[in-house]
Structures are given as C-alpha cells and as structure tokens.
Amino acid sequence: MKTQLKRMTVCLLAVITLIMTFQCLICFAANDREEFTIGFDAEFPPYGYKSESGEYVGFDIDLAQEVCNRKGWTLKKQPIEWNSKDMELSSGSIDCIWNGFTMNGRESKYTWSTPYVDNSQVVIVKSDSDIKELSNLSGKIVAVQADSSALAALTGDDATDENKKLSKSFAELQQVGDYNSAFMNLESGAVQAICMDIGVANYEIKSRGNKFKMLNDKLSTEKYAIGFQLGNTELRNEVQGALLEMLSDGTFEDIAKKWGLEESVCLSADDKYIDSTDTSTTNNDFWQQLGQITVQLLEGLLATLTIFVLTLLFSLPLGLLVAAGRMCKIAPIRWLIKIYISIVRGTPLMLQLLVVFFGPYYLFGIELSSSYRFYAVIIGFSVNYAAYFAEIYRSGIQAVPKGQYEACTVLGYSRAQTFFKIVFPQMVKNIIPSVTNEVITLVKDTSLAFALSYTEMFTIAKQIAASKTTIMPLFIAGVFYYIFNFIVAFIMERIEKKMNYYK
Amino acid sequence: MNLLEVKNISKSFDDLQVLKDISLSVNEKEVVSILGPSGSGKSTFLRCMTFLEKIDGGSMSFCGEEAVNSENGYPVYVHKKKLRQIQGYFGLVFQNFNLFPHYSVMKNICDAPIHVQKRNKDEVAEEAKELLKKMGLSDKADYYPYQLSGGQQQRIAIARALAMKPKMLFFDEPTSALDPELTAEILSVLKGLAAEKMTMIIVTHEIDFARSVSDRVVFMDKGLIVEEGSPKDVIDNPKNERTKTFLKKMQAEL
Numbered sequence: 001m002k003t004q005l006k007r008m009t010v011c012l013l014a015v016i017t018l019i020m021t022f023q024c025l026i027c028f029a030a031n032d033r034e035e036f037t038i039g040f041d042a043e044f045p046p047y048g049y050k051s052e053s054g055e056y057v058g059f060d061i062d063l064a065q066e067v068c069n070r071k072g073w074t075l076k077k078q079p080i081e082w083n084s085k086d087m088e089l090s091s092g093s094i095d096c097i098w099n100g101f102t103m104n105g106r107e108s109k110y111t112w113s114t115p116y117v118d119n120s121q122v123v124i125v126k127s128d129s130d131i132k133e134l135s136n137l138s139g140k141i142v143a144v145q146a147d148s149s150a151l152a153a154l155t156g157d158d159a160t161d162e163n164k165k166l167s168k169s170f171a172e173l174q175q176v177g178d179y180n181s182a183f184m185n186l187e188s189g190a191v192q193a194i195c196m197d198i199g200v201a202n203y204e205i206k207s208r209g210n211k212f213k214m215l216n217d218k219l220s221t222e223k224y225a226i227g228f229q230l231g232n233t234e235l236r237n238e239v240q241g242a243l244l245e246m247l248s249d250g251t252f253e254d255i256a257k258k259w260g261l262e263e264s265v266c267l268s269a270d271d272k273y274i275d276s277t278d279t280s281t282t283n284n285d286f287w288q289q290l291g292q293i294t295v296q297l298l299e300g301l302l303a304t305l306t307i308f309v310l311t312l313l314f315s316l317p318l319g320l321l322v323a324a325g326r327m328c329k330i331a332p333i334r335w336l337i338k339i340y341i342s343i344v345r346g347t348p349l350m351l352q353l354l355v356v357f358f359g360p361y362y363l364f365g366i367e368l369s370s371s372y373r374f375y376a377v378i379i380g381f382s383v384n385y386a387a388y389f390a391e392i393y394r395s396g397i398q399a400v401p402k403g404q405y406e407a408c409t410v411l412g413y414s415r416a417q418t419f420f421k422i423v424f425p426q427m428v429k430n431i432i433p434s435v436t437n438e439v440i441t442l443v444k445d446t447s448l449a450f451a452l453s454y455t456e457m458f459t460i461a462k463q464i465a466a467s468k469t470t471i472m473p474l475f476i477a478g479v480f481y482y483i484f485n486f487i488v489a490f491i492m493e494r495i496e497k498k499m500n501y502y503k
Numbered sequence: 504m505n506l507l508e509v510k511n512i513s514k515s516f517d518d519l520q521v522l523k524d525i526s527l528s529v530n531e532k533e534v535v536s537i538l539g540p541s542g543s544g545k546s547t548f549l550r551c552m553t554f555l556e557k558i559d560g561g562s563m564s565f566c567g568e569e570a571v572n573s574e575n576g577y578p579v580y581v582h583k584k585k586l587r588q589i590q591g592y593f594g595l596v597f598q599n600f601n602l603f604p605h606y607s608v609m610k611n612i613c614d615a616p617i618h619v620q621k622r623n624k625d626e627v628a629e630e631a632k633e634l635l636k637k638m639g640l641s642d643k644a645d646y647y648p649y650q651l652s653g654g655q656q657q658r659i660a661i662a663r664a665l666a667m668k669p670k671m672l673f674f675d676e677p678t679s680a681l682d683p684e685l686t687a688e689i690l691s692v693l694k695g696l697a698a699e700k701m702t703m704i705i706v707t708h709e710i711d712f713a714r715s716v717s718d719r720v721v722f723m724d725k726g727l728i729v730e731e732g733s734p735k736d737v738i739d740n741p742k743n744e745r746t747k748t749f750l751k752k753m754q755a756e757l
Contacts, residue, residue, distance in 0.1 A: 403601035406555055410595040411615040411667065412587055421614070425605045502604045503649040 033235075035074050038064045039094030042079035043178040046203045046259045047100035047224075050079075059259040060098050063116075066251055067242040082178070083146055083462040087471050089229050096239070097227040100197060102149030104222040105158040107274055111232050113240045114271035115223035116252075117264050121153045122201050123215040124194045126186065131193060134217040138169035140192040141370045143182045143453075146175040147466040150195035153220040163219055172370060175463065176453045183208065185453070188361030190368040195219060199264055223266065233275065244269050293464055293473045300457030301480055307377060307446045307456060312439065314382035319389025326394055337390075344387035350451045353380040357452045377449045381442070388438055396431035397423060429499045436492040443485050457481075504567065506531050506592075506671050506702050507552070511573075512561035514544075514551055521547045523726040524561075529671070532700040534693075536713035538737075539723035540749050548723065549675050549706045553595045554586065565592045566670055591620075594664030598676040600656045602648040608635070608659050609644045612666045620667065627666065634662040638692060654685030658692055671702035678709060690716065710753050714738050722746045 040048035040060060048058040056077045068075040080088050080097075088094045089110075102119065103112050123142075125131045131140065144151040153159055154167040167173055174191055176182045179200060185191040196204075198218075205212050228236045246252040247267050256265045325337035344352065357376035360366040400423050408418040447458035455463075461477035507529040514522040521544045529535050539545045550556040552563065554570075557580070562572040570589045571580045580586055602611050612631040616622050635641050638658040648656055657677060664672055674693075678686040686709065693716050696703065707713055713720055713734060720737040722730040722745075730743040741747045 401601075403597060403599060404603065407597065407601035407603070409555065410553060410590070411663075412590055412619040413615065417618060421618070422603055429605070502647045 033071075033073060035076050036064070036068050036071070037076040037078050037094045038096055038098040039078050039080040039085060039088050040097070040099035041082045041178070043180050044099055044200060045207070046199065046261070048077075048079075048098075059255065059261055060100065062255045062258065063243070063246075063252070064098055066246055066255065067239055070242045070245060071238065081462075082148070083466040085147075086466060089227070092229075095228070095235060100199060100224050101227050102152070102197070102222045103225040103227070103274075104149065104220075105152045105156050106227070109230065110227035111230050111236050112228070112274055113226040113236055113243065114267065114273065115225045116243065116267040117199065117224035117261065118221065118266040119149075119224055119264060120198045120221045121150045121195055121219035122198045123217065123219065124186070124196060124201055124205070124212050125192065125215065127211055127213050129192065129213075131215070133215060134166060134219075137166065137193055139171050141172045141174055141190070142167075142170045143174045143176050143185050143191040143194045145179060145182065145196065146177060146459075146463050149197065149222055150219065151175065153222070154195065160220070166219075174370070174453055175455070175459075177450060179204065181453065183212075184358050184362075185368075187211065188358055188368045190357075190361075190370055190373060197222075199261060202260075233273075236273075243267060289468070289470075290472070290476075293468075293476055296460055296464060297457055297473065297476055297480060300455060300460035300477075301484075303449075303454070303456040304443075304446045304458075304484075307381060307449055307454075308443060310378045311381040311385055311442060311446075314378065315385035315389055318382060318386035319393055322386050322390035323393035323397065326390055327397070341387045341390060344384055345391075349380070349384050349445060350448050352384055353377065353448060353451050356380040356383070373452055373454055377452055377454045380452075381445070381449075385438065385442060389435070392431050392434045392438065393427065395434070396427035399430045400426045429502075432492065432496045432499060436489065436496075439488055439492065440485050443488060444481060504531055505529065505564075506533075506566055507704070508562075508564040509552060510562045512548070512551055512563070513559045514547055514556060515559055521726050522551065522558075525723075525726070525728055526561075527721065527728070529702060529704055531702055533719060534697050534701075534703045534705070534717045535719045535721060536717040536734075537704065537706045537721045537723060538708065538710065538713055538749075540752075541708070542725075543723040544726040545706045545723045546675060549595075549673055549704070552704070553593065553673050554590060555595075565589050591667065592670045593673060594667055594669035594671075595673045595675065596657070596660050596664050596677050599680045600648070600653075600660040602656055602660055602663070604648050606647075607644070608640070608646050608648070608651070611648070611659060612663045615663070616666050616668075631662070631666055634665055637695070638662050652685065653681045654688040657681065657685075657689055661689075661692060661696075671704065672696070674703065674705040674707070676706055676708070678707065678712065686712065708753070710738055710750065722749070724749070 038060070040056075040058075042048060042050050042056060044058075046058055047060040048056060051057045056079065061077060065075050078088070078094050080094065085097050089097060097110070100117065100119070103110075103115060123131075123134065123137065131137060144154065154163050154173065174185070176185060179196065182191070182194045182196070183204060186194055198214075201214055205214060226236070226239060243252065244267075247269065252265070252267060253262065256262045322337055322341070325333050326341065328334050328337070353376065356379050357368070357373065361368050404422055404426070405418060408422055413421065446456055449456045450459040450462070453459075457477055457480060461473040464473040465471055505528045507527070509525070509527045512522055512525045513520065525548060527535075537545045537548065547556060551558050558571065558578050560573045560578055563570045568589055569581065570586060571578050573579070581589070603614075606614060609628070609631060612634065613624075613627045616627045616630075617624055632641070632644070635644055638661065640655060640658060640662075643651060643655065643659075648659070651659065677693075678689050681689065690712055693703070693705070697716055705713070705717070717734055720732065720734050721728055722737055722741075722743070724745045730737050730741060730746045737746065738750065741750055
C-alpha cells in the first residue's frame with residue numbers, strides 16, 4: 001500500500017513537471033508579446049467587477065487597459081476563481097494577478113510591482129448591530145473571503161499576536177468564496193461581521209445602501225501591488241515602467257479619481273522592488289507537506305462522508321414518497337410532484353443549495369443561525385436527490401409486470417402487502433444499476449457544498465492549494481474521491497450479485 | 504347449488520363491445536370449458552368473473568352471495584370487505600403463471616395462506632408439501648420459479664391457487680404458454696382435480712383438452728355464447744355454423 005502510494009505520487013509529480021516544462025517552453029517562445037492577460041476576482045469592486053452592462057470594469061482594469069494602450073498590447077480580462085489564482089498564474093493562463101492584490105504576507109510567493117494602493121483591513125457589521133469595537137467580536141461568527149488578506153491578517157503566519165488572539169475569540173471564522181456571498185450571509189444573520197479590504201468595504205457600503213457600517217478599529221494596514229509569477233521580472237519591469245509613466249503624466253491620478261480612490265493610492269517612483277531570493281517558505285519537505293495535506297483532507301473527508309450518508313439516509317425514502325405522489329391517482333398531487341421534479345432536474349444543484357440556505361431570509365425575513373448552514377446542505381442535497389431517486393423508483397415499479405399485481409389481487413393481498421411484499425423487492429432489483437450511478441454522482445456532488453461555504457474535502461483542498469501555491473491537494477482529493485467511489489461501486493456490485501438469486 | 508351465477512354481463516373497451524349480455528351458471532363439482540376463437544371475448548369474460556375487470560352491466564353471485572348487481576341500470580359492486588371475502592371463494596390460474604420470481608416455490612405457495620388468511624404457519628407448510636407431492640414436484644420446494652420449466656411453473660401456480668382452499672378454480676388458457684408435450688402434464692393435473700370433484704371453469708382453445716376434462720362446453724364467438732352443452736354435443740356434433748367453422752379450422756391445424 002505504502003509503496004503503491006509512493007509510486008502514484010511519483011507518477012503524478014512526473015506528469016506535473018512535464019506539463020510545467022512544456023509551459024515554460026511556450027512562455028519563452030512567446031517573446032513578442034501581443035496579448036496581456038490579467039487575472040482578477042470579478043466580484044471585487046471597485047478594483048474589478050462586472051458592471052450593470054455586463055462588462056468587466058474597475059480601477060485595476062482601467063489601469064491595465066492604459067498600460068496595454070501604451071505598450072501596444074491587447075488586454076485580456078480573465079475573471080478567476082480566487083482560490084485557484086496560483087494555479088492560473090503558474091500554468092500561464094494569466095500573466096499576472098491584478099486585483100487589489102495584497103502583497104503583505106505574500107512577499108516571497110510572487111514577483112511584485114511596487115505597491116500602488118495603501119489598503120487596510122476593516123470590519124463590517126449591520127447598521128443596527130451592537131458590535132462597536134473589535135473586542136465586541138468575541139463570541140461572534142465572522143466571515144472572511146477564503147485566502148484573502150483579511151484571513152491572513154487574522155490567522156496567517158505574519159498576523160499580529162493581537163489579531164491571532166482576536167480571531168481565537170470568535171465563535172467561528174467562516175470562510176466564504178466571494179464577497180457577495182459574505183454580504184448575503186451577513187444580511188441574513190448567518191454571520192455577524194465581515195473582515196475585508198477598506199476599498200472594497202467602502203464601495204460595498206455605498207452600493208448596498210445604509211444597511212451596513214464599518215467599525216473605526218482597523219485590523220491591519222496593507223498594500224496592494226501587481227503579482228507576477230515568481231521570477232518573471234521581465235514582464236513586471238515592463239508593466240511597472242508603463243505605470244510610472246502614467247504616474248508622471250497624471251493619468252494614474254485621473255483614473256484613481258474616477259474610482260474614488262485618490263485617498264488610497266500610493267504609487268511612487270522612489271519605491272524599490274522587494275524581490276527576494278529566499279524561497280524557503282514554499283519549499284517545505286515534500287513528504288512532510290504531503291502528510292500535512294493528507295491529514296487536513298481527511299478531516300474534510302469526514303464532512304464529505306457526513307453529507308453523503310445523511311443525504312442517502314433522507315433522499316432514498318423521500319424518493320419513494322415522491323414516486324408515490326408522482327403516480328398518485330389524485331391529479332393535483334401528481335402535477336405538484338411533476339413540477340417539483342421538473343424544477344429540481346432543470347436547475348443547477350448549486351443554485352438550489354443557495355436557495356435553501358438564503359431563501360428563508362430573503363423570502364420570509366427569518367434570521368439565519370450558523371448551524372442552519374449544515375442543515376441547508378443536507379436539505380438541499382436530499383431534496384435534489386429525492387427527485388432523481390423518485391424517477392428511478394418509478395421506472396423500477398413500472399417494470400414490474402401487470403400479472404404480478406393481478407396475482408396479488410386474486411390471492412387477496414392488500415394494497416400495502418402487494419407493494420411491500422411483491423412489487424418493492426422486484427423494483428429494488430430493477431433499479432440497482434441506476435441507483436449505483438446516482439450514488440457515485442452524489443460522492444462527487446458533495447463538493448458543491450462549497451457554495452454554502454460548508455468546508456468539506458474539496459473546499460479544503462482548494463484552500464490549501466491556494467495558500468501553499470501547489471495543486472497537490474487537489475490531486476490528493478481526487479485520489480480520495482476515487483477511492484471513495486471505488487468502495488461504493490464495490491459495495492453496490494456485491495448487492496447486485498446478492499440480488500441475482502432470482503431472475 | 505349453483506356455485507357461480509352470472510347473468511346478462513356486458514363489457515366494452517372504449518367503443519368496442521367485447522361481451523354482449525352473457526349468462527352462465529356453474530354447478531358445484533362441475534367442470535366447464537369455455538371455447539372460442541381469439542377475440543371471441545372468452546378471456547375478458549373470465550377476467551370479469553374474477554374481478555380483474557369491472558363489468559358494465561349484469562350481475563354475478565358466488566356460492567349464493569351476490570357480488571355485483573345492476574338493478575338500477577348500472578353495476579353496483581358490494582362493499583370492498585365483502586368483495587374480498589367473495590374473492591376468497593375462487594382461485595385463478597394464469598396463462599403465464601405469474602409466480603412471484605423472488606419467492607421460492609414453497610414461499611409462493613405458503614405466503615398468501617399465512618399472511619392473507621392468517622392461518623397457522625406449520626399447518627400451511629404441511630399442506631403445501633402435500634400439494635407439491637400431488638403435483639409431482641416434492642423435490643422443487645426450495646427452487647425459484649426461473650429454475651423450473653413452464654409446465655412445472657404452471658403446476659406450482661395451480662398448487663398456489665389450491666393452497667387458498669378455494670371452492671372453485673378459474674383457468675385462463677393454462678396451457679397456451681406451454682410446449683405441446685408439456686400440455687399433458689397440466690391436463691393430468693386437471694383430470695386429477697376433476698376426479699376430486701373440484702369445480703372448475705377453464706378458458707381454452709385446446710379442443711381435445713376441453714373434451715377430455717369437461718362436463719360441459721360453452722362456445723363463445725363475438726362476445727356471445729353461441730352454443731352450450733356436453734362435449735359430445737358441442738365438439739363432436741356442433742349445430743351452430745360458427746362452432747363448426749372454428750372446430751374445422753382447429754382440427755385442420757392439428
């Protein structure tokens with residue numbers, strides 16, 4: 001087993017190295033730059049976001065556009081999943097991360113431009129909240145964006161002792177995928193505060209009306225810069241040159257004013273690059289790192305297993321009920337069930353999860369508690385899978401020959417006896433292959449729980465991948481999913497064989 | 504006493520009238536065969552008599568108890584509970600057996616007597632063994648239906664019906680799903696039952712089968728009974744033109 005694992009990891013590494021070498025070759029080949037691709041979180045106004053007309057706009061986008069105009073490049077705006085930013089960058093699919101990107105704490109992970117915005121980490125609460133200062137946050141549930149500078153300021157290696165203590169006093173530090181989700185959590189009461197960048201905070205408070213306010217206390221001050229792949233000084237110097245040009249002719253100032261950021265900008269021709277040759281932080285011992293990641297993922301696997309088991313526990317019987325309704329003699333019930341199945345099958349599961357979690361607040365004004373997050377995941381999955389199981393049951397029931405029912409009638413079986421003694425066992429045999437399919441899909445679908453910021457295995461894998469700048473956790477998670485499904489398939493095969501005592 | 508009294512039954516599927524005003528009475532210990540070409544309505548007739556189809560008009564009584572009447576011009580069935588009690592008076596053997604595939608032979612036979620009639624488990628098992636012996640299948644008690652030949656399956660189906668201790672037995676083309684050489688197996692079982700004075704109503708299109716086992720033959724065509732009498736009269740000496748045509752055709756096929 002151990003040697004197998006070793007061999008597998010070696011193989012994986014070989015593949016990764018091969019891909020990376022290949023990409024480097026491509027990078028060096030493309031010396032004459034025509035395109036400049038910036039990666040940004042499209043939900044991070046005012047630095048980069050989707051405008052009402054559907055275009056990507058923002059302070060950073062305008063800056064990048066101006067740089068491209070001066071360099072004769074075509075700007076490509078690539079919205080990215082924030083957790084995957086390092087993979088995007090190292091794979092070469094983006095040239096830089098230019099998105100209110102905090103350099104503090106990440107100094108040695110990227111090749112940086114000089115800082116151009118001075119930003120701070122602040123705390124947002126509801127306007128009517130009784131949280132007035134940082135100390136009031138004790139015992140509260142606080143949201144931060146996964147792998148954000150707010151998170152780093154609270155729990156990162158370089159966090160101040162005060163902040164570390166503060167974050168420990170929270171009831172829970174809830175990581176969310178994006179700021180929209182964070183504000184929905186805050187508004188609905190699922191969290192009581194959000195820690196975030198001041199620029200974004202100002203923008204969000206302005207655009208969301210006066211429902212939220214900012215605490216006077218700040219968590220930290222920090223600076224934004226443009227992050228390039230470690231070692232790519234050539235491109236960095238070109239971009240930096242264009243920026244300084246813009247600074248000297250006043251264009252930079254104009255753009256800052258346009259976005260209301262003239263107070264925050266700090267670009268200066270006197271600043272020096274912080275390039276360091278120290279890479280010790282990223283090059284941990286491989287095996288030690290592998291072990292750490294595996295342990296963390298195993299914790300996530302427990303959450304994944306919980307979702308999996310509970311969903312099956314509820315959706316399998318619920319599906320039977322739904323199937324009964326679907327075949328009910330009373331037409332309105334039948335229609336209702338048909339509509340339910342149609343909606344569940346016709347919309348993304350992720351959306352359904354969001355509706356289940358946020359629906360109670362946004363539709364009925366019910367304040368959400370944090371424990372509801374877990375219930376929402378289970379309810380969402382169960383309701384979704386019940387619809388699929390119901391249709392499988394229905395096909396299985398309809399495959400039982402009419403003669404079986406007639407034999408039951410003539411022998412005097414009641415309706416319940418007919419169903420449970422005769423139809424149900426035959427249905428089970430009929431549907432096992434389809435159920436196996438569905439159960440295997442469920443194993444993989446559990447990763448969608450990240451939509452509700454529920455930390456199951458895949459969410460954790462992405463978080464580790466982002467913070468350690470490696471895609472290894474994702475591969476390990478993949479291996480776990482595969483093993484999980486291998487076991488599921490094996491068990492289902494055994495059941496199928498067991499049912500083969502008759503034909 | 505007439506175990507079965509069927510009067511003026513009619514039945515339509517959509518616009519097609521399948522049964523037109525049919526009456527039939529069957530005496531205790533009598534064996535009646537219903538003959539007729541396919542499409543004559545004989546199977547529908549049997550399904551109506553066993554409550555698998557609802558009639559459109561007419562009346563039916565079993566063992567002197569009325570199950571349905573049409574005194575108001577439309578059929579009125581008795582209350583569900585009563586209907587199930589009456590259902591217990593008869594058994595039905597299907598064309599394609601309809602054994603429960605997931606039950607062993609023994610369980611197929613014993614399950615309904617134990618769970619529907621709530622009879623003693625051991626007693627039922629004892630009787631089931633007797634029935635299997637009678638069917639010549641004592642060694643198949645633990646088999647599953649798919650492991651048996653068609654003729655064996657049909658004999659199990661007959662044993663299953665008999666285990667309910669019915670007062671009469673209906674057979675819906677009991678041999679038409681079987682190879683000709685297996686027909687003899689079933690025929691000898693039926694003959695045995697007739698010797699024990701079991702009341703039986705058999706829908707079939709096997710003329711020799713009908714002749715050798717029945718006390719009375721009913722010939723149906725186009726939803727009507729066109730001729731009725733002893734096998735000798737109806738089969739060997741038919742008076743009705745349609746009976747003659749049918750018999751000639753059947754004999755030509757043999």
